[in-house]
Amino acid sequence: MSKVFKQILKEHASLLGRVAATYEANFHMRQELLQEITLAVWQALAKFKGDSSIKTYILRVAHNKAITHVAYHAKQPRNDSYCEVETPEPSKAKTTDEQLDQQRQIQQMLTHIRNMPIQTRQVVTMSMEGLSYDEIADACGISSSNAGVVLNRARKTLMESIQDAQ
Amino acid sequence: MPNNQDPLSQLWQQQEVQKPDYQALQTSWDKMRVKQKLYVFFDVLSVLVTFFIIWFNKEKLDDFTLSLMTIVLLIAIAAVFYLTWLRRFSLGWSNQNTAMYLQQLKKQLENNIKIANLSMHSGWAIIVLLVFFYAGLYIYEAFPLDQLLKKIYLTLAIHSLLLPGIWFWAKKRKQRFVKELAELNKILEL
Structure with a gap:
């Protein structure tokens, strides 16, 4: 792996982890997906021509790979070694009520996002990664106005579900 | 417009995430x-x-x-x-926009089904070819009959093991790709 590519992957590791979390609830499957996504991004980096920001490019490749993973694994029988827990080791750091509440909200948000249609899921998460409507539209292959409509609808239901969890 | 002061974005950024294993990646x-x-x-x-x-x-x-x-x-x-x-679609399409990528992905799965079909039915073609081949050798008397029969038995023994193996392997692959394509269509319809 070239040093430049390794540096880019390290800088975007958290972002890739969040993409994986969007598609997989199971801890082990999420790690597997994260590896697949990172590998796909690494392959694709050689073809990056600078037509968009590197972040938009990485997100586009990552979501594409994640969709392939979902289609492949949806009907695959899981091995016994794949436990069904979302996070096998809970954080050992001391948590306040406020932090617990925040973790609950995050879990609620992720559960809700994972139940969204693929395109909506992609639009919402890209927006939360700070991409503009134009960048989201370019990555998804839809119009900016369509991206805006999808995003506003999804955000409304997402906010409601998080408020319900409080 | 999305912004970093947005409560949803803040919540999103605060989630604990897993990190890739770079050694396994290599x-x-x-x-x-x-x-x-x-x-x-x-x-x-x-x-x-x-x-x-x-x-x-x-x-x-x-x-x-x-x-x-x-x-x-x-x-x-x-x-x-x-x-x-x-196989051409499997070579580096992941950087396309998602709408285009999904079209390519569907096309590749359809092509994988075609490849699996081709592998499954190549067995029949091999049998026809062998029958044609040995019939020709017999008609043109290329070998004495006992030598020809030995060759036929050997070929039969090898292919009776090889061809069913290829057929089952290709059939399993076909079933997997058909399932993947159906699943992809299903998740895209949601």
């Missing part, structure tokens, strides 16, 4: 490259083996066998080109 990368090279190697090998058999035995082979081997070589060359054409 291993996967190396394995993938070896796999890609092996695919090309076996495709080329299938053509080269037939070619070298013809080339080094052209003096020894009778006209009928030589003609048949040449036809097999031409079919092998055509098959290699066709398979490469069907």
Whole structure:
């Protein structure tokens, strides 16, 4: 792996982890997906021509790979070694009520996002990664106005579900 | 417009995430490259083996066998080109926009089903070719009958093991791709 590519992957590791979390609830499957996504991004980096920001490019490749993973694994029988827990080791750091509440909200948000249609899921998460409507539209292959409509609808239901969890 | 002061974005950014295993990534990368090279190697090998058999035995082979081997070589060359054409979508489309990528992904899955079908039914073609081949050898009296029968028994023994194996392997692959395509269509319809 070239040093430049390794540096880019390290800088975007958290972002890739969040993409994986969007598609997989199971801890082990999420790690597997994260590896697949990172590998796909690494392959694709050689073809990056600078037509968009590197972040938009990485997100586009990552979501594409994640969709392939979902289609492949949806009907695959899981091995016994794949436990069904979302996070096998809970954080050992001391948590306040406020932090617990925040973790609950995050879990609620992720559960809700994972139940969204693929395109909506992609639009919402890209927006939360700070991409503009134009960048989201370019990555998804839809119009900016369509991206805006999808995003506003999804955000409304997402906010409601998080408020319900409080 | 999305912004970093947005409560949803803040919540999103605060989630604990897993990190990639870079060592395992390097291993996967190396394995993938070896796999890609092996695919090309076996495709080329299938053509080269037939070619070298013809080339080094052209003096020894009778006209009928030589003609048949040449036809097999031409079919092998055509098959290699066709398979490469069907696999073309798997080569680096992940950087397209998602709408286009999904079209390519569907097309690739459809092509994978075609490749699996081709592998499944190549067994029949091999049987027809062998019958034709041995009938020709018998008619043209290329070998004494007992020698010819020995060759037929040996070929039958090898192919009765090989062909069902290929058929089951290809059938399983076809079932997997059909399921994947159905699943992809289902998740996109949601």
